[in-house]
Amino acid sequence: xxxxxxxxxxxxxxxxxxxxxxxxxxxxxxxxxxxxxxxxxxxxxxxxxxxxxxxxxxxxxxxxxxxxxxxxxxxxxxxxxxxxxxxxxxxxxxxxxxxxxxxxxxxxxxxxxxxxx
Amino acid sequence: xxxxxxxxxxxxxxxxxxxxxxxxxxxxxxxxxxxxxxxxxxxxxxxxxxxxxxxxxxxxxxxxxxxxxxxxxxxxxxxxxxxxxxxxxxxxxxxxxxxxxxxxxxxxxxx
Numbered sequence: 001x002x003x004x005x006x007x008x009x010x011x012x013x014x015x016x017x018x019x020x021x022x023x024x025x026x027x028x029x030x031x032x033x034x035x036x037x038x039x040x041x042x043x044x045x046x047x048x049x050x051x052x053x054x055x056x057x058x059x060x061x062x063x064x065x066x067x068x069x070x071x072x073x074x075x076x077x078x079x080x081x082x083x084x085x086x087x088x089x090x091x092x093x094x095x096x097x098x099x100x101x102x103x104x105x106x107x108x109x110x111x112x113x114x115x116x117x
Numbered sequence: 118x119x120x121x122x123x124x125x126x127x128x129x130x131x132x133x134x135x136x137x138x139x140x141x142x143x144x145x146x147x148x149x150x151x152x153x154x155x156x157x158x159x160x161x162x163x164x165x166x167x168x169x170x171x172x173x174x175x176x177x178x179x180x181x182x183x184x185x186x187x188x189x190x191x192x193x194x195x196x197x198x199x200x201x202x203x204x205x206x207x208x209x210x211x212x213x214x215x216x217x218x219x220x221x222x223x224x225x226x227x228x
Contacts, residue, residue: 049215109160
């Protein structure tokens with residue numbers, strides 16, 4: 001089945017530093033990947049839609065200059081949290097689908113738990 | 118109104134019990150529907166897609182009522198391993214549009 005690899009799985013960083021999260025589709029090409037964030041006991045909230053070869057589309061309230069997304073190839077999208085603050089501590093997760101249609105579903109990366117101290 | 122609303126839970130049930138989760142969605146243009154399962158501190162994993170005709174996968178049965186914009190999940194003969202958070206998920210257009218998640222319903226199956 002479709003596999004999405006995400007790393008790191010866990011990262012602890014100091015306030016003010018930047019953290020890069022990678023998301024790779026291993027056995028399919030993903031022209032579009034989605035980045036979500038989940039706070040404790042909350043639902044997954046879409047942050048941005050990453051499109052290969054073009055600029056990402058950010059959801060309202062998500063700072064594009066703070067959460068930099070690069071989707072340089074059909075199998076790799078990266079999310080960089082710049083100048084991280086403690087309130088950025090969350091579970092970040094990417095998602096992609098191998099194709100259109102009901103039966104494919106969406107595959108998720110294993111998530112990155114970010115803690116900013 | 119939230120796009121996808123679910124029973125808040127938690128549901129605490131004994132092994133062998135039957136439990137039902139409900140979900141409503143607000144966007145009548147929604148076209149695809151899923152139930153995902155999320156274990157603590159893990160990524161969501163697809164449990165099953167939901168079709169208007171209803172579908173069953175072993176102990177799990179999903180139903181969709183487009184007129185009422187209502188989705189359900191029935192779990193029969195609950196196992197300890199069913200303990201997780203169940204996410205109702207909707208998509209307006211399949212393919213390159215993002216999924217919209219409900220907040221999830223937590224299930225704890227007790228021995």
